[in-house]
Amino acid sequence: MESHDLFIFKHVAVLRSISKTAEKLGYVQPNISQRIKNLEEELGVRLFKRNNRGVTLTRDGEILLDYANRILQLMDEAKIKINPDKWQERLVIGATQTISALKVPRILSSFLSVHHQINVKVRTDTTSMLLEQVVYGEIDGAFVTEPFDYSELKTVYTIPEKVSLISPKNHPDKMEYEQTLLVNSNPNCIYRKTLIHLSKKNSCNHLRIIEFDSLEAILQSVSDGLGVSLVPSDVAKLQKYQNEYKISELPEPVQIDFVIKNKNQQPKGLNSFIKFLLEEKY
Missing domain, CATH: 3.40.190.10 (Periplasmic binding protein-like II)
Incomplete structure (x- = not known):
């Protein structure tokens, strides 16, 4: 099992489409299909269920995705530790459009004034899509204003928004x-x-x-x-x-929750961000 196969597998899981993964990564579609087939043959299980709209993870696929996220996270941490000049800590957060308008930029401005070495990306989407992206490991956390019923997620900080x-x-x-x-x-x-x-x-x-x-x-x-x-x-x-x-x-006020995946080990960039939120008390 190669790390790049896990990287491709994760993209297919998140995008729920082999064709979209090929387009995003710049590969031909048969190459993506073959990588997934190789993984399934090596593990002896089906990782995806095919349907007319794309693919969805099987139960075994969900287990592998959890391990893939952890393995890829550890690889990123190793790169940063060995050569911090080349590889930066990263933080990818999501927010709805309304929250992204002012609240998130103000928080990030203060955060990056202290943690300028962290490479931050912000993605804007609906709450339902953001929560799925947190579950699948595509983003580290999300600011949302709606309740959720994902057992894999937890709220680590709440902001009262006037x-x-x-x-x-x-x-x-x-x-x-x-x-x-x-x-x-x-x-x-x-x-x-x-x-x-x-x-x-x-x-x-x-x-x-x-x-x-x-x-x-x-x-x-x-x-x-x-x-x-x-x-x-x-x-x-x-x-x-x-x-x-x-x-x-x-x-x-309206309640804004910062939601992350409920797991033991979090990326360093995310840990720094959570600590910052708790200390600054936005």
Whole structure:
């Protein structure tokens, strides 16, 4: 069993596709298929179940993925230990688009001022996709705002995020929650769910909802008088938009959890980041 075979196997497991793995790694598809076949023959088990949409791990494949993550992590640590000038400690974290707007950059700015030797990457996606990426070892941890039921994951730090209702400056003289609601297209978005809940709580049974895929589009639409939205207070108070709409901060914050895989040994970069969060108390 070669380390590069495990590297390829991990990519197929995460991407759930041999063709996507070949495209990402720059290989021809038969080469990827042969590497997986060699692994299965060597181990004497099937690692993937094939279907029309790609591949999914078998139970044996899930076991191998856990070991592959550990082996590849140890190899990275060995490279860093032997030649730190060439190989840097790495940290790959994920966050939803709204959290990525301000919260994550501010945290990373402070973190890297102390740990400048760590190579950091940030990936933005939906909570469900981020949680899967943590499970599969594609990212080290993720900032999320939704509950999860993965036994393999655990929350190591929680941030209370103040949120504000933003509404057009010249909105009609009626309850703000009766405006058109401008929300993220992800139905599980905590800001979307909270705004809809508040609207229904205030006897707004006939809601008009417009969905957007970007936070910038929501902010601009509120500024243009299209409707109201709920966003982190830090985002609402951005100087660019501060005089473009009304801001009403809610008394109850939203909970942001930093989630990692529940295992005994974590990468050094991740351990440094967790320690930083606990000490700085964001």
